[in-house]
Structure formats: C-alpha cells, structure tokens
Amino acid sequence: MKYTLHIFGKSACCLICLGLTLLTACTEENLPPQCKIVQPANNSYYYIGDTIPISAEVSDPEAMITYVNFFTDGRNIDYIKEPPFETQWFTNDLEPGEYILNATVEDGFNERMNDAMKVVLYNNAPPEPSMLYSHNIGFAPFCLVLQDVSSNRPDLSTWYFSDDEQLVGAVVEKTFNEPGTYSVRLESKNRFGSSELVIEDIVTVEDNGNPCPGTPTVTDIDGNVYPTVQIGDQCWMKTNLRVTHFPNGDEIRKESQKYYWEKLAFGEMSLLYCNYENNPVLGYGYLYSLLAANADNWTRDNNDKQGICPDGWHLPQKSEWETLVETVEGISGSLGDVSEMLRSEYGWSENSPGNNVSGFNALPGGRRGFQGKFMNQSEGYWWFAHDVNYQYPSAEYSFTIPIRGEHFFVFSQRNYGLSVRCVKDSE
Structure with a gap:
C-alpha cells in the first residue's frame, strides 16, 4: 500500500492565530496491476493450424484482478476472470504473417496494464526453396557465403557442392581451394516435407596468378x-x-x-x-x-x-x-x-x-x-x-x-x- 498525506486549511499563519488543530487525512492510492506474457516466447514461430498455448503471470497489490483479456490484431482470443490465466490460440483460419499477441489485465479500480509480444505464422507446407549468395567469382582459395531464404520456415538446410563437400546451416561459408566451376544443391526441410533447388555453375574460382613466393x-x-x-x-x-x-x-x-x-x-x-x-x-x-x-x-x-x-x-x-x-x-x-x-x-x-x-x-x-x-x-x-x-x-x-x-x-x-x-x- 502507498499512502499520501493531505493537509487541509488556510495559511499556517491563520491556523496559528485561530488556534485551530491541523487536520490531516490519509487516503489510499491504488497501484496498477502487473502483467507478463510467459507463453509463447517473443518472436516464436508456428505453422497455420497449430494450437498455441498462452499463459500470463498477473499480480495486484490489492489482490483485486477483475479479468485478463488475450487478443491479437483486433481478434479476441479469450477473456478470463479467474486464475489460472491460461488459454489456447487456434490458428486454422489465420493467414501467414506476423501477429502481435496482447494480454490486458484490469483490477477493481479500473486500472489496466498490458503486455505484448510477436508471433510469426508460416504456411503448413514444405519450404519453397530459394537462396541468396555473395559475389561468385574470385581467386583460390575463394569463400562463397550462401543463405537459405526458402519460404515456410525451414528447420534444416543442407548444402551439397559438386566437390562432394556437404554443409548444414541457414547461412554457410564454403571455401573452394582449387580453380574451377562449381554447382550447389540446397535441400530445405520442415516438418511438412522437403524440397530442393539446384544451381549449376554457381561459382567460378580462378587461379591466383601472382601469389607471394613461399606464402601463397x-x-x-x-x-x-x-x-x-x-x-x-x-x-x-x-x-x-x-x-x-x-x-x-x-x-x-x-x-x-x-x-x-x-x-x-x-x-x-x-x-x-x-x-x-x-x-x-x-x-x-x-x-x-x-x-x-x-x-x-x-x-x-x-x-x-x-x-x-x-x-x-x-x-x-x-x-x-x-x-x-x-x-x-x-x-x-x-x-x-x-x-x-x-x-x-x-x-x-x-x-x-x-x-x-x-x-x-x-x-x-x-x-x-x-x-x-x-x-x-x-x-x-x-x-x-x-x-x-x-x-x-x-x-x-x-x-x-x-x-x-x-x-x-x-x-x-x-x-x-x-x-x-x-x-x-x-x-
């Protein structure tokens, strides 16, 4: 509890002259409730059709929680009056994209507090393969940087190169030690399946014509x-x-x-x-x-x-x-x-x-x-x-x-x- 002291009356001089007793009163000041979304985590991702568990930790100094309202982008998810403040978010009818999940708590004095976090929804389908890569011509040894930018959130990206090397990761660095022209095959996977993209002759590596003697x-x-x-x-x-x-x-x-x-x-x-x-x-x-x-x-x-x-x-x-x-x-x-x-x-x-x-x-x-x-x-x-x-x-x-x-x-x-x-x- 927080208390505020209020002093009523005219000037101190008049109070003394009139012999009045100083009048005080203590009035209670309400503190707002607290709210924190604990599930799902901020920036977490799911697929269309997933059921997303939601929960929030709420508190109030006066223990007078009236309700907790969960909603996102104009859509109401649930309105809960008693603990536990937990629910589920059904995503079957949503479109892929970013959503801001909100939780608003109100107490008996109509004081409110809000918490918000981001959730990303992807299509419930295998990835549509796509890649980006850095400049693709240079001198041996040459480093090529590749990035899997496939849609539908790949969980696993595997790169197969024509020199028989294999790398795993959304972003990889591949070093070509010998001159030549090389190809790459990207396999992107998520829980709905996998897909592949092949780019022939993705990189040309040239011979380093004038290396330092003894230190190529x-x-x-x-x-x-x-x-x-x-x-x-x-x-x-x-x-x-x-x-x-x-x-x-x-x-x-x-x-x-x-x-x-x-x-x-x-x-x-x-x-x-x-x-x-x-x-x-x-x-x-x-x-x-x-x-x-x-x-x-x-x-x-x-x-x-x-x-x-x-x-x-x-x-x-x-x-x-x-x-x-x-x-x-x-x-x-x-x-x-x-x-x-x-x-x-x-x-x-x-x-x-x-x-x-x-x-x-x-x-x-x-x-x-x-x-x-x-x-x-x-x-x-x-x-x-x-x-x-x-x-x-x-x-x-x-x-x-x-x-x-x-x-x-x-x-x-x-x-x-x-x-x-x-x-x-x-x-």
Whole structure:
C-alpha cells in the first residue's frame, strides 16, 4: 500500500492565530496491476493450424484482478476472470504473417496494464526453396557465403557442392581451394516435407596468378584462408579480412544495431564489426571499427602494431599504402590509372570498372558511416595503422578507392566501419 498525506486549511499563519488543530487525512492510492506474457516466447514461430498455448503471470497489490483479456490484431482470443490465466490460440483460419499477441489485465479500480509480444505464422507446407549468395567469382582459395531464404520456415538446410563437400546451416561459408566451376544443391526441410533447388555453375574460382613466393595463402585465427599477392616488395592479402577474434583470442563483438555504432565510445563498446547492411551475403569481408582494426589500440595483438591481422602480418601503415600506390604507378603506362589497376574485375559499377593489373583485387566493401548508416557500397575503404587520438574523433585514418576517379586518403571517424587488408611483415 502507498499512502499520501493531505493537509487541509488556510495559511499556517491563520491556523496559528485561530488556534485551530491541523487536520490531516490519509487516503489510499491504488497501484496498477502487473502483467507478463510467459507463453509463447517473443518472436516464436508456428505453422497455420497449430494450437498455441498462452499463459500470463498477473499480480495486484490489492489482490483485486477483475479479468485478463488475450487478443491479437483486433481478434479476441479469450477473456478470463479467474486464475489460472491460461488459454489456447487456434490458428486454422489465420493467414501467414506476423501477429502481435496482447494480454490486458484490469483490477477493481479500473486500472489496466498490458503486455505484448510477436508471433510469426508460416504456411503448413514444405519450404519453397530459394537462396541468396555473395559475389561468385574470385581467386583460390575463394569463400562463397550462401543463405537459405526458402519460404515456410525451414528447420534444416543442407548444402551439397559438386566437390562432394556437404554443409548444414541457414547461412554457410564454403571455401573452394582449387580453380574451377562449381554447382550447389540446397535441400530445405520442415516438418511438412522437403524440397530442393539446384544451381549449376554457381561459382567460378580462378587461379591466383601472382601469389607471394613461399606464402601463397595466409590463415587467420578463425581458420579463414586468404590468397596473397606479391606487388613489388610487398606481400598483401588479396581479399578483405573476415576474422571474428583478435590475435590474442578475444572475441570481437558483432553489432548490427546502428545505435551502438553511432554512440561508439572507447573501451569494450568500441570493438565492433558487422556485415554490410547486416546481410551475410552482401559486401566483401567484414566492416570493423577503428579500435577493432587496431586490436584495441595494440593491446590485443601478439606483435608490435600487428592490429587485427594474423601473426606474421600487420595492419598497414599509411606509408605502406603509399608504397603500394607508387609501385602500381611504376607499371601503369597505358594500362589505366592506379585506381583502375587496383580494382578487381568484378563487383564495381559499370562507371568504375577495374582491370586488376596490379593483382591487388580491391573490392567495394562500402562503409558504415555517419550515425551508423551504411553507405557508399560502390566504393572501397580500408583502415590503416594509426595510434588512436583519444581527444579528437577523426583523423586521416583510411585509404579510399571511390566510385570514379583516383584513390585518396580520407578523414574517417573512429566509429565508422571500414574494411581491412593486411600486409606481411618484412623479413
């Protein structure tokens, strides 16, 4: 119970003068009832025809519950006056889609409280198979990301590849180690049956023509394998990084919500990565915050300014990007500008084709920029090594290949998400 003290009368001065006794009264203030849906769970899914059990926990300080009403999207499900507050939701006549389930409780003082959660209903039929996949041409070893987007909620997704490998999962990463053209068969299952989708020649894997001598590939701490390329005296990764742990083994936080990127601070909350548009089949490698790329300003790597890169490799400094540009300029001639020679032959827009004469195979990973928004998907942005300035939010931190025109170095705020390329340590 909560009580409120009320004081009646004129001013204190008049009360004293008249010798009146202070009059007080205590009046009881009602507290609203409490309500929480405990079954089904939020964001749970069912199929048309399922009978969904519903229950709610309700309480009232005065123990005066009048009723609990369960309803969804204008449809009444049940109206219960006595505990237990449990019922069933019959879905035979509903359409597939998202539904908001509500529970409203009222007490004897007409005070109400509501709780709500989401339920998704799917067709009671086998999946209709469909898949999405990332860019499907590259150099061996090549990683292809595939996602089962079949309708009717598959419970099991099995992928069969023409090189006899089999993977299971709604989203899988398949690495092709040898050049060639490969096919895939997807089998999607739910409790009503299964269906298949076959795509012939889904991916073309090319031979890596100019790997680093003695180091044709490099493997990160997660086991991802990347092709390498020798450009002048430098040995570079030929694809963007997609690691999820620092070299010391600490996990990097995957964060999809733009709020956390927009409000990025220092400390643990600054160590983030994501997919472009939070879609595993979009983009080229992951996008990392500056401190994640720097391995928390060099505190989570194993060697001096290694950053997020594998052992024996490091996050390139600005001078190393400049050396790359100078080397490519030295072989340019009539083969195009430097940006064109750095760009891959695929993935870029028609207005900015690449010939990849350098072998660097620059990919347009876009960026996560202002206010955590995804932008510039047709351009490439890469962090370079830099001690983080804790006083200023931005500095000259990244190398950029724009949608058209020449490369340049650009000011990027530390809460941006950019791609990472690693360069091998000098012998």
